[in-house]
Amino acid sequence: ECPGTGSAQAGRAAACQGCPNQGLCAAGAAGPDPAEAAELRARLRAVRHTVLVLSGKGGVGKSTFSALLAHGLAADETKQVALLDIDICGPSIPKMMGLEGEQVHQSGSGWSPVYVEENLGVMSVGFLLSSPDDAVIWRGPKKNGLIKQFLRDVDWGEVDYLIVDTPPGTSDEHLSIVQYLSATHIDGAVIVTTPQEVSLQDVRKEINFCRKVKLPIIGVVENMSGFVCPKCKNESQIFPPTTGGAEKMCQNLNVSLLGKVPLDPQIGKSCDRGQSFLAEAPESPATLSYRNIIQRIQEYCEQHHFQEEKIM
């Protein structure tokens, strides 16, 4: 696979044969800029924990989960949370956070994130569009450029948790974010799936992607995992786990299953209305699942930090 336009192997690796960019990469035109790396490092120095939310499969609830993770972590007012949406073609975060129509402001120290709460700031290409229906029809290199700008030019300030919501797939956005964030430290990735095999087969690829780029996997979240009828309380499997669901996949691939979240129509409604589902439906079994998962992620990050400090 592509060694990365910024890597020493750019244009020279076996995988580069036949790539239309090969000449450009080999000539060093896309080579790493040490000044840029230093700039990113400086900007992200005040970020304590970074969590990437990935899938491989579309429509499984990455953005929903990213938004709720952000809300969940920001419930502790002493923590500063940042939510970065790098889904350039389909940015869902502004709507889910109730921030549609907001614009990004420039200050002396860079772009200012849009704040949902005092301790919860958000950035997304959605804020840069003149109309929410404008299509962003960009090829990879232009998307990469914007992602770099998000990391370099946004003045996040001191951040306890940076959550990065990604689009489906294993392509430019994913390679770029891992590359650019190597200037700082990524605690790990949370991988979201739904129970059916058609989702799992894409998620296995994502797990392999993480292993290839040496991105630690915090664990897997299985969304849309069963539905309990509010009237008769009967449970149905709307997306039957025909091959054992996330549980079996996690066992086979030796990754942690962080939790299963049942379907709750209120989740979609809250997202559409830009409200926190956790706040709107505190009694829902889905809320309980989400809260448990968020706590496990927090524990993972805190423990990680502790171990790092021990080593240092």
Next chain:
Amino acid sequence: TLAERTNLAGVRHILLVLSGKGGVGKSTISTELALALRNAGKRVGILDVDLCGPSIPRMLRVQDSAVHQCDSGWVPVFVGQDKAIALMSIGFLLERPDDAVVWRGPKKNALIKQFVTDVAWGDLDFLIVDTPPGTSDEHISTVEALRPYQLLGAILVTTPQ
């Protein structure tokens, strides 16, 4: 003419299945549409240009198939009850099904151009093109590569929210 000798010369109509949003059922609809058209007696092909998450092979139970070359290019895999639906997907080119295709745009573009022009489709009434979510490299390249041919149009798939 050159057009007559291309692999798409025998294809009467090309249909793109798009969404923008992921997980709404593009691949599912592409598959069901192909099966329904076949049932109605049409000659059908499916081109799966979702390079990162190819779902069509599994949906038609051919995830373990391999593709071969002939003089005019790649031979599609024939699927369906009467093995009469022609399918091409990157899924068939992976050594192992869990291998991630971790390619940047330029490499994806090169493969899509090949998929469009180098598959020996033969005579088809309908070629259904299943796409990944988004409006990026795959979509731009597919539309550009198909522009000289009979693009019937696009079907957009969504869910209610």
